[in-house]
Amino acid sequence: MHAALPAPAPPKPAPSAAASVAGETAGGLGLTDAAVAAARRAHGSNTLAASAGAGWLGTLKEVVLEPMFLMLLTAGGLYVALGQAQEAITLLLALLLVAGISLYQNIRSNQALSALRELTQPQAQVRRNGAVVTVPVEKLVVGDAVLVAEGSRLPADGTVTELNDFSVDEAILTGEAVPVAKARGDAVFGGTSAVTGSAWLQLTAVGNSSRLGVIGHSMESIITEKTPLQRQVHQFVLRMAWVGAGAFALVWGVNYAHSGNWVTALLFGLTLAMSVLPEEIPMAFSSFMALGAARLSRLGVLTKQPQTVESLGSATIICTDKTGTLTQDGMRLAQVYAEATQTLLPVPGALPPQATQVLAYARWASETTPFDPMEQALVAAFATASPAEAQAPCPMVHEYPLAGTPPMMTHVRQIGGAQVVAAKGAVEHILAVCRPAPADAARLREMARQLSVQGYRVLGVAQGQPEHSGFPAEQDDFRWTLLGLVALENPPKANAAAVVRAFTQAGIQVKMITGDFPETAQAIARQIQLPDADTLLTGQQVMDLPEPELQRQAAATAVFARMFPEAKLRVVEALKKNGAVVAMTGDGVNDGPALKAAHIGVAMGRRGTEVARQAASLVLVDDDLGSMVTAIAQGRRIYQNFKKAVFYVVSIHLPIVLTVAVPLLAGWPLANLLTPVHIIFLELVMGPTCSIAFENEPAEAGQMLQPPRPLTATLLAGAELSRSLVQGLGISAAVLGVYYVAMRLGQPEAAVRSLVFATLVLSNIFLTLSSRSFTQSVGRMLRVPNPVLWLMLGLTLALLLATLLVPAARQLFGFVPVPPAALSWCTLAALAGTGWVEIYKAIRRAKA
Secondary structure (H helix, E strand, C coil): CCCCCCCCCCCCCCCCHHHHHHHCCCCCCCECHHHHHHHHHHHCCCCCHHHCCCHHHHHHHHHHCCHHHHHHHHHHHHHHHCCCHHHHHHHHHHHHHHHHHHHHHHHHHHHHHHHHHHHHCCEEEEEECCEEEEEEHHHCCCCCEEEEECCCECCCEEEEEEEEEEEEECHHHHCCCCCEECCCCCEECCCCEEEEEEEEEEEEECHHHCHHHHHCCCHHHCCCCCCHHHHHHHHHHHHHHHHHHHHHHHHHHHHHHHHCCHHHHHHHHHHHHHHHCCCHHHHHHHHHHHHHHHHHHHCCEEECCCCHHHHHCCCCEEEECCCCCCECCCCEEEEEEECCCCEEEECCCCCCHHHHHHHHHHHHCCCCCCCCHHHHHHHHHHHHHCHHHHHCCCCEEEEEEEECCCCEEEEEEEECCEEEEEEEECHHHHHHHHCCCHHHHHHHHHHHHHHHHCCEEEEEEEEEECCCCCCCCCHHHCEEEEEEEEEEECCECCCHHHHHHHHHHCCCEEEEECCCCHHHHHHHHHHCCCCCCCCEEEHHHHHHCCHHHHHHHHHHCCEEECCCHHHHHHHHHHHHHCCCCEEEEECCHHHHHHHHHCCEEEEECCCCCHHHHHHCCEEECCCCCHHHHHHHHHHHHHHHHHHHHHHHHHHHHHHHHHHHHHHHHHCCCCCCCCCHHHHHHHHHHHHHHHHHHCCCCCCCCCHHHCCCCCCCCCCCCHHHHHHHHHHHHHHHHHHHHHHHHHHHCCCCHHHHHHHHHHHHHHHHHHHHHHCCCCCCCHHHHCCCCCHHHHHHHHHHHHHHHHHHHCHHHHHHHCCCCCCHHHHHHHHHHHHHHHHHHHHHHHHHHHHC
């Protein structure tokens, strides 16, 4: 039950009936298209400067300032200084290619995020050309007539022209937490939130001219705190940059001491620095998160920040609403209890006058054009039971909005020549204001309990005595007569039990948090087979428990009933203090604090208010909790694949570094085989493999049967990183073995370089195949499709053969023709350097 009209939800909805009715009171035809264009030219768009994107120039600047780009530029300049034009031109082309790949990856990620922002952009209902239409808030202009309702954020500054019990939370501007009641002609400001009722506004300032724009505190300008994984990636890359700087200085010094040529020494120092810097990791992180968010959007899950994708795989508890989330969207009146005759009657069916009166007063206590499912069910049932009476005019004279704990609402209507005072609400509240005899009150409570146990939503209905001296300040102050009860049913969704089972199998606890009766909540919980459905806490019990006891009981309780905003927030905070990673679903204004407090706030796309959607980090477009199962599966897949990409980068960078450093520091006769030209070839192969091929890797079987990873889990540490380092050492041993043997056999420098480089590239191919799974064999993973990966590996092999077989490429890279037998030995060495991991995985599978 709400006292306001619904806030529109993305994607663009058709104007609701409520909006159409309210629109008739706004007067006028609204702005014409020509007037809109003129207002936009005069006053600008409804966008804030802080929310403007960097554009492609900003992206290009980021790419140009990347360390790898700067090192390539420096190396190209050194080749020019040495008079090696061919190498300089090659590096210039490589520079353009690296920049192009980085630019493409960044633009691709930005396009995905732009499309996501377009989907999550708030909408507004506005009167234009004589009709109420829905437009993005950024399309609003000064002079527009805009409809706002309970739960929506005000899109710009304006004045109230028509209103219905309208109040606004202006805390974002004033810091005052108490909602401010508004009257016709009052000023309102963009960024504030409608708490109750609805209103038509005429906009007076938009965008940077609005109060929020002038103050400069746009929500979009708030810097988002980095996630633990982002911080880990940043710290790792920073450490490796310092290592690279140290290695660069060391190699430059050693080379200069041997050769006395500082330019050549600088070139080889840059070679080592380029081999140390893992620039693929931050690029891969951005791509994984942005493209993951785009994938989720196609599955009906909108992410407000791409970083949310990372935390999805850590969720350990889902706190979910009941109505519309676990149960079906619509409601149906099932039973009517008339206190006058003490009879309970099924609906539909023939109703005696006393039962029809109960239904009539329940309808009159609802909105004229309701959007709440319960009120819609009451209106539909009354229209069926008494068509003539339902068609009669019943204008509202006075309204008392939903209030009290538990809540009740009252409407005063003019029906015929008399005023009718009708109320409906929680049975406890109705009994409190009607004050029946103790025996009657006990009988009513037992009736409500029995209906609730059957899963019905039960409301009390009462008739008030009109006051001749006006309306009392509070609805409780009328003289009330109890009429009866109405019982509505909202059966579980067809997939609710399967969704709960999927969460449970994934090691995620499901907790139901609802405002319903305890009996109703537990009845639905049992129907959907919610584990521990018999455990229960009410909102009042939650508030009464001391913090340590609440933490203990919240962890063990599955059903929370008769909950209100403060109690919801307290439960979420208690679960977080227990170390849980909490996801919270909600749709109303009152869910905002809990949604904001949860690690992952999840708002409903259709039923959700704008306040709920702004507070949440995810939006379920179709209000289907099953989408959260999909989202968590995607989150786990993305995190797992990012781990594979990172460990692949670590494993392949180590042999490149050692191949450059060991011969020089060990004093081998043939040192400095690899140059920036060779390193950039490897970078061009590794970058796309890391950020494109692994991102497309399908989820491994059984991923949703594993427990959630801890949110504080360290990616770049632990046994898997140790294995990755050992794997890199294995490849290093293979490459350096080929290097050493070829050198000892007296092979010329160009031949040794050819064999070493071929072993490195072949090792990269085998490492990519082995890194597709931390547990499954290469043979099994070959049956898992990933066309992008095979395209990258095919391209890598083709480029290697081109450098060995095409004379111009051979000359550029300093290679000589390699006999097939020698290439076979390189292949065997690469297999040995990477294949031992398959034995390790087989042993682990045997022990599992």
